[in-house]
Amino acid sequence: MRVYVPASLELLAEWLSAGEVPWPAEPISPADEDEEAEYAALMTAADESAELIGGAGRRVVVVAEVASEGRPIPLRRVVAAHADVEDFTDPDDDLAWFATQELPELVGGA
Structure with missing residues (x-):
């Protein structure tokens, strides 16, 4: 199951240090594997x-x-992150895609 976890750069830095992402109170998952459903989950x-x-x-x-719900997510299960390239001003702006190996650099620019 794919989950989308909202964060901030500061939270992402904490999670990278901890080696895991806490399970969200209300996980966001696409309704199906359709590209539009995944985009809707991302924007939510x-x-x-x-x-x-x-x-x-x-x-x-x-x-x-993730294979199961309710547990912290090990970093090895993270497939990517999406983030604004600068402070956002429009909620309809798309987010940039970052590969897992780019995440330390992403938070380093916080």
Whole structure:
């Protein structure tokens, strides 16, 4: 199952240090594997990220493939992250895609 976890750059840095992503209270998953459903899940998580950061900063969404629910997600299950390239101003803006090996650099620029 694919889950989209809303975050901030600061939270992502904490999770990278901890080696895991906490299981979200309300996980966001696409309704199916259709590209449109996945995009809708991504943008829902981006909206929640905007709420987390209070509207100022860069939205971050961590994407992971998990086998079971309710447990912390090991970093090896994270497949990518999406984030704004600069402080966001429009909730309809797309997020940039970051490979897992780019995540330390992404948070280093926080």
